[in-house]
Amino acid sequence: MNIQEFLTIFISAVFIYNVILSRFLGLCSFIAISKETKPALAMSFAVMFVIVSSSMITWFVYRFMLLPFNLTYLRTISFILVIATFVQFVEMVVRKVSPQLYRAFGIYLPLITVNCAVLGVAVLNIDMFFLNGKQVAGSFYYSVFQGLCVGLGYTLAMLLMSGIRERLQLCNVPKSLKDFPLAFIIGSILSLSFMGFSGFSR
Amino acid sequence: MKNLVKEFTKGIIKENPTFILVLGLCPTLAVSVSVANGIGMGIAATFVLLGSSAIVALVRDFIPDKIRIPCYIVIIATFVTIAELCMKAYSPVLDRALGIYVPLIVVNCIVLGRAEAFACKNSMARSFFDGLGMGLGFTLALILISGIREFLGSGQILGHALIKGFEPIFVFGMPSGALLVIGLLLGFFNLLKNRKA
Numbered sequence: 001m002n003i004q005e006f007l008t009i010f011i012s013a014v015f016i017y018n019v020i021l022s023r024f025l026g027l028c029s030f031i032a033i034s035k036e037t038k039p040a041l042a043m044s045f046a047v048m049f050v051i052v053s054s055s056m057i058t059w060f061v062y063r064f065m066l067l068p069f070n071l072t073y074l075r076t077i078s079f080i081l082v083i084a085t086f087v088q089f090v091e092m093v094v095r096k097v098s099p100q101l102y103r104a105f106g107i108y109l110p111l112i113t114v115n116c117a118v119l120g121v122a123v124l125n126i127d128m129f130f131l132n133g134k135q136v137a138g139s140f141y142y143s144v145f146q147g148l149c150v151g152l153g154y155t156l157a158m159l160l161m162s163g164i165r166e167r168l169q170l171c172n173v174p175k176s177l178k179d180f181p182l183a184f185i186i187g188s189i190l191s192l193s194f195m196g197f198s199g200f201s202r
Numbered sequence: 203m204k205n206l207v208k209e210f211t212k213g214i215i216k217e218n219p220t221f222i223l224v225l226g227l228c229p230t231l232a233v234s235v236s237v238a239n240g241i242g243m244g245i246a247a248t249f250v251l252l253g254s255s256a257i258v259a260l261v262r263d264f265i266p267d268k269i270r271i272p273c274y275i276v277i278i279a280t281f282v283t284i285a286e287l288c289m290k291a292y293s294p295v296l297d298r299a300l301g302i303y304v305p306l307i308v309v310n311c312i313v314l315g316r317a318e319a320f321a322c323k324n325s326m327a328r329s330f331f332d333g334l335g336m337g338l339g340f341t342l343a344l345i346l347i348s349g350i351r352e353f354l355g356s357g358q359i360l361g362h363a364l365i366k367g368f369e370p371i372f373v374f375g376m377p378s379g380a381l382l383v384i385g386l387l388l389g390f391f392n393l394l395k396n397r398k399a
Binding site: 021022023024025026027028031073074075076077080081084085088113114115116119120123124127174175176177178180181182183184185187188189191192195 | 224225227228229231232271272275276279280282283286287301302305306308309310311314373376377378379380381382384385386388389390392393396
């Protein structure tokens with residue numbers, strides 16, 4: 001475990017393999033909620049929170065339940081169940097503790113269950129930090145840090161996209177390209193510019 | 203019988219999950235680098251859709267309304283695990299090419315969407331054909347997108363060069379090309395719809 005590893009994870013998760021623009025995880029919410037900056041930002045924070053916590057939880061589930069009992073083939077089922085339960089739990093807590101916060105991003109929480117980015121990061125963590133059924137030294141910290149960085153990458157892409165789309169509302173675009181198609185084409189150009197970072201990898 | 207045929211055919215064009223309903227785009231874009239990958243993903247997703255739609259329809263009367271989504275997810279995840287293990291056993295090359303996108307069929311909106319919108323209200327036979335049609339529509343969409351991308355990005359279809367001396371445009375094999383192709387295709391389908399209206 002050293003600083004260099006963390007730096008590599010940061011740069012590859014935020015820029016080179018950006019969740020949305022290069023791995024295509026969480027694309028649905030990216031297209032659907034990026035019309036304005038404010039909801040986009042609220043959604044991003046909610047996603048970041050859920051990804052970081054689920055990275056932690058799924059690491060414990062995998063390390064202490066699935067690995068010792070040779071149940072690794074139950075990975076998909078157990079992860080999605082844990083994530084779904086956790087999201088439901090957070091939603092209940094937020095609604096009870098802070099109605100204001102609930103109004104701000106509570107409605108996005110149920111959507112996050114089926115956000116591919118959350119399950120994707122959990123699976124990716126296992127693929128990257130558990131080699132041949134053994135954990136890499138410091139894998140817990142790497143997993144959580146990767147979750148955080150993926151969340152940051154998500155936020156970055158959401159901010160860029162919503163900023164551009166806010167401006168587009170005043171533009172006169174062809175009727176057939178309105179909304180979804182144009183959003184994808186903008187995403188394509190953004191992704192093209194993110195390709196420039198790929199030289200960063202060793 | 204006529205009804206079943208209708209449930210089957212609507213998913214292919216009229217309610218195509220990719221182009222008309224715009225669902226489940228993450229795997230569509232990620233695996234459409236080559237036609238072989240596209241077909242593999244399409245078959246896996248169709249299998250999951252078929253199985254989960256049929257089972258959800260079968261047990262729809264026993265599932266309490268409040269916890270129906272987690273129940274659906276468990277049923278779907280079971281079929282995804284079956285597909286994942288089969289793919290690992292019989293086609294390791296494809297499994298490596300598709301990578302994390304196989305377990306991610308669980309969160310594919312098409313599968314959960316069909317369970318929630320169709321299978322929980324209809325009989326098992328109808329849900330089965332609905333799943334089959336949707337799966338086929340998804341596979342066809344994947345073949346279309348991956349065909350365009352593989353042809354432009356590497357000058358080949360299924361590994362065979364089509365035109366001699368065609369200079370491949372690499373960007374179509376990149377993520378950016380996938381977004382461009384799907385954007386333009388969606389625009390094209392919208393254009394057709396607007397023409398008709």
